[in-house]
Amino acid sequence: MIMKILVTGFEPWHDEINPSWEVVRGLPDEICGASVHKALLRVVAKDAEEVLTRLIDELRPDAIISLGQSGRRQAVEFERIAVNVDDYRIEDGDGNIVSDRPIKEGWEDGILTTLPIRDMAKACEQAGVPAAISYTAGTHLCNHVMYFVLGYCRRNNIDALCGFIHVPLDISQCVGRQNRSFMDIELARRGVVAALEVVANKLNDGGKYGTCAR
Numbered sequence: 001m002i003m004k005i006l007v008t009g010f011e012p013w014h015d016e017i018n019p020s021w022e023v024v025r026g027l028p029d030e031i032c033g034a035s036v037h038k039a040l041l042r043v044v045a046k047d048a049e050e051v052l053t054r055l056i057d058e059l060r061p062d063a064i065i066s067l068g069q070s071g072r073r074q075a076v077e078f079e080r081i082a083v084n085v086d087d088y089r090i091e092d093g094d095g096n097i098v099s100d101r102p103i104k105e106g107w108e109d110g111i112l113t114t115l116p117i118r119d120m121a122k123a124c125e126q127a128g129v130p131a132a133i134s135y136t137a138g139t140h141l142c143n144h145v146m147y148f149v150l151g152y153c154r155r156n157n158i159d160a161l162c163g164f165i166h167v168p169l170d171i172s173q174c175v176g177r178q179n180r181s182f183m184d185i186e187l188a189r190r191g192v193v194a195a196l197e198v199v200a201n202k203l204n205d206g207g208k209y210g211t212c213a214r
Contacts, residue, residue: 003034020067032200043093068142070166071180075130078117082147087139113163120195129191
């Protein structure tokens with residue numbers, strides 16, 4: 001049985017490019033024996049949830065890893081926790097602003113990632129890519145998607161590793177804007193591939209495909 005990893009990125013939003021999708025769409029179709037399924041999400045909660053629900057139910061992936069963009073740090077960031085709140089400082093892809101709204105009424109205040117993020121960050125750095133562990137995914141669509149996926153899998157008994165990765169902006173997004181961090185997309189992709197190798201090896205756990213050496 002072939003393992004399946006679902007990886008998502010977001011559409012361009014307020015810019016002509018979104019490095020999260022540029023990284024995702026350039027990923028190999030197979031990593032360490034696991035098939036890699038790629039999906040593009042809108043920066044709109046309802047639409048993103050619909051796509052994720054359909055893909056999770058159809059694929060029953062072994063791991064679900066979503067990517068988003070961030071200009072706060074010149075490193076690939078592995079998110080530790082998602083919180084149950086939508087509180088947008090900037091409108092979503094449909095121009096909506098949401099304040100102080102639970103993502104899901106009655107669900108947990110916060111849910112921790114189930115990805116081996118410490119090992120993923122280490123592998124990213126060993127591949128020559130700056131990496132960090134982050135303790136906030138914000139309160140916009142990145143956090144929303146991370147929280148929804150973790151909660152949905154928990155409530156539907158889907159045994160999948162789930163979590164979120166932020167990649168820095170592309171340099172084109174920083175022109176005329178101060179205090180924004182960027183990274184070459186190919187470099188970010190190299191770090192994400194190294195991190196996905198860790199996920200695949202954890203899923204393999206010495207099984208059919210063994211470990212994947214760099």
